[in-house]
Amino acid sequence: MKNNKEYDVIIAGSGLAGLFAALNLPESYKILIVTKDTADLSDSFLAQGGICVQRDDDDYDSFMEDTMKAGHYENKREAVDVMIRESREVIRDLLSAGVEFDKTPSGDFAYTKEAAHSKARILHARDTTGQEICSKLTLRVRERSNIEIMEGSRVVDILISKGRCWGVVVRRPGQPPENILCRDVILATGGVGGLYPRSTNYPHLTGDALAIALRHGIQVKDMSFVQVHPTSLYTEKPGRAFLISEAVRGEGAILLDKKGNRFVDELLPRDQVTEAIYAQMEKDQMPYVMLCLAGHTEADIPVRFPGIYQRCLQEGYDISKECIPVVPAQHYFMGGIDVDLTSRTSLDHLYAVGETSCNGVHGRNRLASNSLLESLVFSKRAALDIQKQDQGEIPPDFPTPDPAYYDKIETENRELVSKEIRKEPNHVE
Ligand SMILES: Cc1cc2nc3c(=O)[nH]c(=O)nc-3n(C[C@H](O)[C@H](O)[C@H](O)COP(=O)(O)OP(=O)(O)OC[C@H]3O[C@@H](n4cnc5c(N)ncnc54)[C@H](O)[C@@H]3O)c2cc1C
Numbered sequence: 001m002k003n004n005k006e007y008d009v010i011i012a013g014s015g016l017a018g019l020f021a022a023l024n025l026p027e028s029y030k031i032l033i034v035t036k037d038t039a040d041l042s043d044s045f046l047a048q049g050g051i052c053v054q055r056d057d058d059d060y061d062s063f064m065e066d067t068m069k070a071g072h073y074e075n076k077r078e079a080v081d082v083m084i085r086e087s088r089e090v091i092r093d094l095l096s097a098g099v100e101f102d103k104t105p106s107g108d109f110a111y112t113k114e115a116a117h118s119k120a121r122i123l124h125a126r127d128t129t130g131q132e133i134c135s136k137l138t139l140r141v142r143e144r145s146n147i148e149i150m151e152g153s154r155v156v157d158i159l160i161s162k163g164r165c166w167g168v169v170v171r172r173p174g175q176p177p178e179n180i181l182c183r184d185v186i187l188a189t190g191g192v193g194g195l196y197p198r199s200t201n202y203p204h205l206t207g208d209a210l211a212i213a214l215r216h217g218i219q220v221k222d223m224s225f226v227q228v229h230p231t232s233l234y235t236e237k238p239g240r241a242f243l244i245s246e247a248v249r250g251e252g253a254i255l256l257d258k259k260g261n262r263f264v265d266e267l268l269p270r271d272q273v274t275e276a277i278y279a280q281m282e283k284d285q286m287p288y289v290m291l292c293l294a295g296h297t298e299a300d301i302p303v304r305f306p307g308i309y310q311r312c313l314q315e316g317y318d319i320s321k322e323c324i325p326v327v328p329a330q331h332y333f334m335g336g337i338d339v340d341l342t343s344r345t346s347l348d349h350l351y352a353v354g355e356t357s358c359n360g361v362h363g364r365n366r367l368a369s370n371s372l373l374e375s376l377v378f379s380k381r382a383a384l385d386i387q388k389q390d391q392g393e394i395p396p397d398f399p400t401p402d403p404a405y406y407d408k409i410e411t412e413n414r415e416l417v418s419k420e421i422r423k424e425p426n427h428v429e
Helices: 017-025 059-071 079-087 087-096 129-143 208-216 269-283 305-316 370-386 403-421
Strands: 005-012 031-034 145-151 153-163 164-173 178-187 225-234 254-256 289-294 324-333 336-337 348-351
Touching: 005 164, 017 129, 017 370, 031 178, 079 087, 087 129, 087 370, 129 145, 129 153, 129 254, 129 289, 129 370, 153 178, 153 208, 153 403, 164 403, 178 208, 178 403, 208 336, 208 403, 225 269, 225 403, 269 289, 269 324, 348 370
Parallel strands: 005 031, 005 178, 031 145, 178 348
Antiparallel strands: 153 164, 164 178, 225 324, 254 289, 289 324
């Protein structure tokens, strides 16, 4: 027997998109989540600002316009429509899973606003929204006896026969690559920040699913659409850049140049604020600009932004009293594996969801707090669509994978993906 195990569905990645897809598949399915590091090491856990939701029927037009405008109208309108219309449903799902968002003293949700939003429509859990959502969803996944999580292992390839996907090739630490078969595969391997010297992403997020897609001629889209976040904490230490959420500017924080003057409307879309910061850094001949919360936000800073407050204290800055140096950093990948509104790729029985996919929601530039929402809406759609697929075919035999081949392609993958992304200029280097 050349093929080791069989599952109904295999999911690559345990971020929000992977977890939510798993939870939306029937409990009668045998599901495997393969994840590269520990299950909680994903960008989804890092999300600070929050998650958008259509507040009421009147909010539809303005939510649509804000998303399209931020995306330079290069978004796919039908995909944005789906995301907005299904936003309340997925938030209800999160609440049922035990997720708690901040509330006002009167018990209503405490919506916040970020740059380029014309209304406060962002739900949050202090400034650690991703952790609140993903830790609860991980608990729910671990309660399901039909879902197995394989940590510290990576999907390095997919198995294809007669024009459809039949499973994945997985590498576990210290073991040769192995075939694992299933009926449907969902790629949810996140973004590409690990390919950049300065990024807010975890370094192990290196666009692995994109490499798989490129090697097999699976359609990809908008590969040069990389978002640089305007404000990460400036430091000369190496490692992941620490994000200072846009929510702080949404709640009043301002940006200052070397002489202490404001130089940009802080609430413009991310790409425009980033451009203005780069231009100001050049003009001032400085490696950063200053961001000031103290005296500009109404909130009690240590209570409203505890994660940012604590981390800045560790770096020697008290944001409730002083300004901090900030610099742009690679943050998000709008392009990805081309998918339709049910998250199907160009290969049968292969789905892509979350940041590794491109359904066109974000256009050229993602609107703040739309990523968690998009991941939820379209991973749920993938899970529902899978249930409509053929159930009964017998999987073919695949040859035992050759370790030397996978050693080779894994060392080449970074370059393969980087080259594709850098075909057109962007703001990162
Ligand atoms: C600091 C920060 C703050 C953010 N704040 C917000 C916010 O407030 N609101 C918002 O909407 N968005 C925010 N985002 C963006 C958002 O968090 C992500 O875009 C989104 O969560 C992506 O989810 P995902 O499931 O697609 O990917 P991820 O959460 O990144 O998960 C990817 C998973 O794939 C696994 N993986 C990677 N390669 C392989 C492989 N070869 N085999 C198996 N597993 C693999 C990883 O280990 C990980 O488990 C933020 C991002 C960052 C970095």
